[in-house]
Amino acid sequence: MALIELQGINKSFGTKDKKVSVLENLSLKVEEGEMVAIMGKSGAGKTTLLNIIAAIDYPDSGTYLYDGKEVKTRNTSQGIKFRKDRIGLIVQHFALINDFKVYDNVELGLWETNVKGSARKKRVMEVLESLGIADLKDKYPNVLSGGEKQRVAIGRAIANNHKLLLADEPTGSLDSDTEQDILNILKDLNSKGMTIVMVTHDEDVANVCDRTIFLDKH
Amino acid sequence: MKFYTKNFARSVFTHPKVNLIILFDLILTAAAVFVLIQNFYFLKEKHDEFFSEDRVAKTYELYVGDELFPLVESDLYSKSSMYYIGLKLYNEINSSSIKTFGYSYELKGMRGAFFDKATDEKMINSGHRKMVDRYYVTDYALDGLGLQIAEGRWFNQEELDHPYLQERVPMVLGSNFASTFDVGDIIIYDDDVRFHDEAVVVGFLESNTAIEYYGVSQGGFDDAVIMPEIYFFPRIHANKDMSGYDPDKLREGIQRRDDAVNYERVRTLTSGYLYCPDENVDVQKLINDYTSKYGFYQITATPIDGAAYSETKSISERNLLLIGVLAVSTTVICMISLGGVLYNRTLDDRRTYCIYMSAGIPLWKINLSLITEMLFWMILSILPVIALSLYEYQTLMIPLWQIGLFELIVMAVSIAPSLRVNSKCNLDLLIRNQMN
Numbered sequence: 001m002a003l004i005e006l007q008g009i010n011k012s013f014g015t016k017d018k019k020v021s022v023l024e025n026l027s028l029k030v031e032e033g034e035m036v037a038i039m040g041k042s043g044a045g046k047t048t049l050l051n052i053i054a055a056i057d058y059p060d061s062g063t064y065l066y067d068g069k070e071v072k073t074r075n076t077s078q079g080i081k082f083r084k085d086r087i088g089l090i091v092q093h094f095a096l097i098n099d100f101k102v103y104d105n106v107e108l109g110l111w112e113t114n115v116k117g118s119a120r121k122k123r124v125m126e127v128l129e130s131l132g133i134a135d136l137k138d139k140y141p142n143v144l145s146g147g148e149k150q151r152v153a154i155g156r157a158i159a160n161n162h163k164l165l166l167a168d169e170p171t172g173s174l175d176s177d178t179e180q181d182i183l184n185i186l187k188d189l190n191s192k193g194m195t196i197v198m199v200t201h202d203e204d205v206a207n208v209c210d211r212t213i214f215l216d217k218h
Numbered sequence: 219m220k221f222y223t224k225n226f227a228r229s230v231f232t233h234p235k236v237n238l239i240i241l242f243d244l245i246l247t248a249a250a251v252f253v254l255i256q257n258f259y260f261l262k263e264k265h266d267e268f269f270s271e272d273r274v275a276k277t278y279e280l281y282v283g284d285e286l287f288p289l290v291e292s293d294l295y296s297k298s299s300m301y302y303i304g305l306k307l308y309n310e311i312n313s314s315s316i317k318t319f320g321y322s323y324e325l326k327g328m329r330g331a332f333f334d335k336a337t338d339e340k341m342i343n344s345g346h347r348k349m350v351d352r353y354y355v356t357d358y359a360l361d362g363l364g365l366q367i368a369e370g371r372w373f374n375q376e377e378l379d380h381p382y383l384q385e386r387v388p389m390v391l392g393s394n395f396a397s398t399f400d401v402g403d404i405i406i407y408d409d410d411v412r413f414h415d416e417a418v419v420v421g422f423l424e425s426n427t428a429i430e431y432y433g434v435s436q437g438g439f440d441d442a443v444i445m446p447e448i449y450f451f452p453r454i455h456a457n458k459d460m461s462g463y464d465p466d467k468l469r470e471g472i473q474r475r476d477d478a479v480n481y482e483r484v485r486t487l488t489s490g491y492l493y494c495p496d497e498n499v500d501v502q503k504l505i506n507d508y509t510s511k512y513g514f515y516q517i518t519a520t521p522i523d524g525a526a527y528s529e530t531k532s533i534s535e536r537n538l539l540l541i542g543v544l545a546v547s548t549t550v551i552c553m554i555s556l557g558g559v560l561y562n563r564t565l566d567d568r569r570t571y572c573i574y575m576s577a578g579i580p581l582w583k584i585n586l587s588l589i590t591e592m593l594f595w596m597i598l599s600i601l602p603v604i605a606l607s608l609y610e611y612q613t614l615m616i617p618l619w620q621i622g623l624f625e626l627i628v629m630a631v632s633i634a635p636s637l638r639v640n641s642k643c644n645l646d647l648l649i650r651n652q653m654n
Contacts, residue, residue, distance in 0.1 A: 051645075076645075080580050083578055095572070095573045097570050
């Protein structure tokens, strides 16, 4: 069974008189354990598609199935709950809280779960160690390099051990060496069974993935 | 819980200056409210103390003139300009809610020097003691002196104005006479020197009735023989040299009865009393308003049976209003400042809130965190007020819930724009990198 299945998704923006269609009758499937890249020109709807999968935005029409169940989120609260239970999210500029230490930034992903106390601490340390940033746990993000910041962001996204990791340009702010490190981490996560959907404009990044979906601009 | 503590700590250290302003605003608001409520309690307590049922002055003693230019009685002799001014003043004052009245008291005298022999004997037989107190009263004296009628009635207006035109002189007696006489009894009123008239008993006073005069119970009315003041005047007029009864002069005095009435009225302004049944009237202010119109000598009204309204309530109310306006102004300024800085701080924090939401933390928790943080600052802001109150008065002068409630209202208004901004946090912007 596909982990993600979109059927006939339409999405447009703008007013009633001046509508811009971004996604038109889009259908796709992402199988569990796949690593998929979404590519396309600017304005093709890559991030919009990611937002719909992450329940940050909602399609005008069409069906979105997650793990075989229809996703019917229509407001912020429902979207937050859906993501909390199912999705890890990474964005290009890391989205770290600069006032929290690395440890706290990763732990943030577990605050709304039942993992508490020593189990939570153990899980955070496991994630930090798996990403090779355990020694940075007491540092603040503003003293970290771009690669280290993205590792922290990945740590927060995977702390919950969700099946699906969504990434919007995860290597967009990184140099090529660091980019490779991050891709290796993502590949490693994928090899352990995590489904990854990433938006990228970089073909080298897309080549790491099992499959690439190209979106045309309307 | 972890989220609340972490977010609170983050907020404290991320926005130290803004939080200081927030705290300062709240302290100022708490202080303003404290001053307002405290003064309200102080003034109310003072007001209650002076205006409890038995402390409100209803009777005042009047004094005219000042140290340099005292008004002498001769200034008021009929037909003088001062007399006419005084009369106008009298009429104006008595048409208001305050009423002037006069009463004269003759020292205790032997009963025999007041009643005829037959009456005297009758009273001896009924066991009455020998002394009587003679009073001559004008309008409003019944209320002004705090007297109560036990039997019969008080003088009517006609009797008060023209007692010498009545068939018999009306007379109200103290309670000690009730065992000797009945209402309607005729008494020969004869002091062997000045008077010889028939009087009729129209009523009896309650026992032990009368106002407290500067805190001392009068109580001298149980042996009182009370007659209208005007009755007294024509006879004095007729018998000024005290050498005998001159019918011609008496007739002349009666003919001048209108002058006599008016003269007595004006005289109440100079050495009389004032009765004010309404405890919310500032008597001195009202009199000042009247006297200033005529350039009359200043009339001083000294409260006899309680405190004057002007000393407390009117001043209290003005102070309270002033304090209220200042407190409300301060609060509004603080509220605007608080709302402004909090709003800007929330705008700065929107990125963080979006990250929270991307990590699954619901919006209501973020808002609750903001509210609890503000509650913390609110509680902290009340502490200086509590400390000040304990230091100054060794007690909490006002209930804490009243400051708390007021601050809650201020906080609710100030925080509303921030909560609205939070509800519009857009994760899409975060993902599209526009919030870094």
